Amino acid sequence: MDEAALAAGVKAGDERAFETLIRTQGGRLLATARRILGNDDEAREAVHEGFISAYRARGQFQAHSKLSTWLHRIVVNAALQKLRVRKRRAEDAIEDLLPRFLPNGDHTERFVAWTESPEDTVARRETTEFVREAIDQLPESYRTVLLLRDIEGLTTEESAAALQTTANAVKIRLHRARMALRTILAPHFQGASA
Numbered sequence: 001m002d003e004a005a006l007a008a009g010v011k012a013g014d015e016r017a018f019e020t021l022i023r024t025q026g027g028r029l030l031a032t033a034r035r036i037l038g039n040d041d042e043a044r045e046a047v048h049e050g051f052i053s054a055y056r057a058r059g060q061f062q063a064h065s066k067l068s069t070w071l072h073r074i075v076v077n078a079a080l081q082k083l084r085v086r087k088r089r090a091e092d093a094i095e096d097l098l099p100r101f102l103p104n105g106d107h108t109e110r111f112v113a114w115t116e117s118p119e120d121t122v123a124r125r126e127t128t129e130f131v132r133e134a135i136d137q138l139p140e141s142y143r144t145v146l147l148l149r150d151i152e153g154l155t156t157e158e159s160a161a162a163l164q165t166t167a168n169a170v171k172i173r174l175h176r177a178r179m180a181l182r183t184i185l186a187p188h189f190q191g192a193s194a
Contacts, residue, residue: 007067011058018058022051025068029075035147036079038136046082050075073162076152080162083144094139097180109186127188134184142177149174 009017026047033043033050054074061070100108135143148159149170156174160167 003067004063007061007063010054010067011061011063013058018051018055021054021067021071025071026051029072032072032152033075033079035151036076036144037082042082043079046079047075050078053078072152073158076148076154077162080144083140094142094176094180097138097183098176099179099183115189130188131185134181137184138177138180142173142180145170145173146177146181150178 006017006020010021029047029050030043033046034040037043037046050071054071057074061067102108135146138146144163145159148154148162149156154162156167156170160170163170
């Protein structure tokens with residue numbers, strides 16, 4: 001079934017079209033929800049809730065966007081809602097993960113240039129797992145922004161709307177998350193260049 005036929009079927013409430021949508025998009029959406037929530041059970045719940053919301057809102061789907069993009073946004077919002085209603089625990093400070101500076105503005109540590117491009121490095125399986133673990137070390141509000149912008153590809157404005165915050169707050173958190181991630185990853189990549 002092609003995209004247009006699938007979209008028309010879903011919008012019309014065709015159960016077979018919706019089953020096809022679940023079968024073709026479920027795995028990718030589950031991976032997205034897992035990255036945001038860091039918990040398999042909550043991720044499955046978010047995807048399930050997302051599909052239910054999509055089914056209920058199927059009449060609102062606009063054919064000018066891709067069905068998969070529309071569904072992705074619904075599941076991301078379901079995952080973010082789960083984050084909002086989670087019992088609020090004190091979030092770890094990001095300051096311990098950020099680079100340190102001397103009074104003259106220089107880094108307290110010298111960062112060694114990575115010997116291979118980040119794209120080549122991340123492509124390797126063991127490094128991918130290491131990067132995921134490093135991202136998981138970030139405080140939740142920073143990790144979520146990083147995932148939405150750098151992994152899921154949402155714009156700053158889309159991320160701000162999903163997180164119910166300002167675009168400026170997203171930019172600041174993203175910058176700080178990237179700096180903290182570099183600090184966490186630096187020892188691993190510096191060791192690789194030796």
